[in-house]
Amino acid sequence: GAVVSQHPSWVICKSGTSVKIECRSLDFQATTMFWYRQFPKQSLMLMATSNEGSKATYEQGVEKDKFLINHASLTLSTLTVTSAHPEDSSFYICSAETDLGNTIYFGEGSWLTVV
């Protein structure tokens, strides 16, 4: 199947700093990518939909100034957690929609710990 790569897998940052997570589609062009957060023992919570070349669409309750999403190319979307706080510690995972729009593949996910 198609491959979506997410980096880094694990990151620890100090409170107040920013951290960037990358999501790449390796063998297909992804006009649309999605960013999720997953709390323990829960399903995935969609944070935002990222469209190449345009502003991301954020879900209700997600702070767009805190979770900056950039989708500058058809193979790369980034999520930047700005001024991170311990409550931002979580598992973040991206997904990419194939160019036909009929399948969505996920990255490996990123564990963020804010200390």
Added chain:
Amino acid sequence: AQTVTQSQPEMSVQEAETVTLSCTYDTSENNYYLFWYKQPPSRQMILVIRQEAYKQQNATENRFSVNFQKAAKSFSLKISDSQLGDTAMYFCAFKGQGGSEKLVFGKGTKLTVNP
């Protein structure tokens, strides 16, 4: 709005046996996609199988097959010859046919395969 329901929070099966995970959904659309994703302890979301609503034939992928009943809005997953590596959370998901449509997830079923 679409909803996806997985009524079995947890299930267990003996190795080599067959197990069926249930999923029902609600939508007013006629064309859409349905997916089963597997999330092992590593937390990566792995696409197990997909079904296009306009196809009557049930999708199969090796030991995994679905029973898609469009009129009943049911999409169950059958795992044959269960293996220890099948132990994971399984999420059923719905996606509308349009581009940039987000996945709608069920709450998941935790499957344990016992030796």
